[in-house]
Amino acid sequence: MSQIAELKQQIELLCIERGLEPNEVMKAIETAIAAAYRKEFGEKEKNYEAEFDSETGKYSIFQTMTVVEEVEDPGKEVSLVETRLTNPGARLDDEIKTQMVIHNDVHFGRIASQVAKQVMFQSINNVRHTKILQQFKDKIGNIVTVEVDCFRKGGYMVKLGQTLGFINRDNILPIDKFKPGQLIKALVVDISEDDRGNSRILLSRSNPDFIRAVIANEVPEVASNIVIIDKIVREPGSRSKILVSTSEEENVDPVGTILGRKNVRLVNIMREISISMQEKIDVIEFQPNDLESMIMDALEPAEIEQVEIDTEHRSANVYCYPEEASLAVGKRGVNIRLASELLEYSLTLKTIEPEGQGIKSEDDGNDYNSNMSIVADEV
Structure with a gap:
């Protein structure tokens, strides 16, 4: 030659x-x-x-x-x-x-x-x-499957084909524990440059848009904008609440569409987010003309009996029986805090006493969100 x-x-x-x-x-x-x-x-x-x-x-x-x-x-x-x-x-x-x-x-x-x-x-x-x-700039906002390379101070290095990406501690779930060689899914969120001018791809599993992308992959009606995800609030690894609606010309049930028959789609979504399925997901329909129903739905799985709304101050008193109070508040206040964040209303939970005793509430002193002054009142 x-x-x-x-x-x-x-x-x-x-x-x-x-x-x-x-x-x-x-x-x-x-x-x-x-x-x-x-x-x-x-x-x-x-x-x-x-x-x-x-x-x-x-x-x-x-x-x-x-x-x-x-x-x-x-x-x-x-x-x-x-x-x-x-x-x-x-x-x-x-x-x-x-x-x-x-x-x-x-x-x-x-x-x-x-x-x-x-x-x-x-x-x-x-x-x-x-x-x-x-x-990868073209993939920002999309989910990719990556291979865990190693753990370094501050997070995980992962393989993305011929290059490496990084998931820092703040962008993984509290329950995430990965081993080298393990395949995981993550959201491409950004491409940053360090002090030396080296670029690296940043990924996340805790970003609310990770859930948005997982749902779009699992639910064709979301990918095609028949069902619209209006807002997502999340405490990674614990609970997420999703506000959904439909485009004006479509006559579909947005909540049922995401849940799927016998909740099959929801189970698949939860499994994609976390193999252990520890993060719960609540799907709430956006009802602009029925705020009371939205508040009740946002506080599921608790059964709410009554809602008093103060639109001027964007606040509401929410009433339930004592046995439902812990569900409404959630572990460490996560349920009522996320509901308030989702609807942008300050929510105060009050319990209804047995017949003849009326309503009694006491401030338990827990300020779950200083911006919204969320208080769980217990008898």
């Missing part, structure tokens, strides 16, 4: 292995040649470019300079006056390329060759990394 044929084969292999286009590999080769020339023959303060012909194996080196009014960097700039002596049509900010005299049979030294190799693979890696990041 000739050297040219072997070179072409190597370029094709690089394209296949790294998922690159031939022109991207060629650009990396040209960058490497220019770096080797600068190291062996050139001057560090000057800019050089290379052009490489894969058909012949020959290359050309050019010094590039920018046309300016007044030269401040002689290695990279040339004055407009000087340029117009040979190029009358030159304008400011034009790039002037001057071919360097070099014989193609001249070999670069060992150090220059090492520089070329390093630069070429760094260029290839940069292009590959940029393409991967662009692919």
Whole structure:
């Protein structure tokens, strides 16, 4: 096999292995040649470019300079006056390329060759990394299946095909315990850059949009906007409440659509969110003309007997029998707190005493949400 044929084969292999286009590999080769020339023959303060012909194996080196009014960097700039002596049509900010005299049979030294190799693979890696990041930018807001790589301080490193992602502690569920090699699902939330300029893909399992994406995957009517998810509030690993409605032209039951026949869809959704299915999900229909019913539904699984609404102050007193109070409040107040957050109403729970004793309530001193002043009153 000739050297040219072997070179072409190597370029094709690089394209296949790294998922690159031939022109991207060629650009990396040209960058490497220019770096080797600068190291062996050139001057560090000057800019050089290379052009490489894969058909012949020959290359050309050019010094590039920018046309300016007044030269401040002689290695990279040339004055407009000087340029117009040979190029009358030159304008400011034009790039002037001057071919360097070099014989193609001249070999670069060992150090220059090492520089070329390093630069070429760094260029290839940069292009590959940029393409991967662009692919994942298009996936922000979507769920991906990832493989757990290892646990590091602050979270988990995970494999996403040919690159790595990161799920920090704040973006996993309290019940999440993963092992290397385990496959999990997570939401692509962002691509960030660290202090060194390195980009990494950030994922989450605790973000409310993780639930939104899981539901869209499980319920076609949500994916096609027949059923609309208006709002999600969540205490990851414990409970989520979802407010749903339908588009005006559709006559479907939004809650029943998400629950599915015999709650099959809901069970699948809960399993996708957590294998142990510890996070409970409540689905509430958005009823703008019946706030009382919405409040009652939002406090499920408790049975609420009565609701007194103060629309001016966006607050409501909610009445139930003593045996329902713990369900309405929920563990550590999560149920009433999420209901209040979902509907943006301050809710105060009051218990109804046995017949003849009327209604009695006592502030238990627990302020579950200072912004909404949610209080669970018990007899």
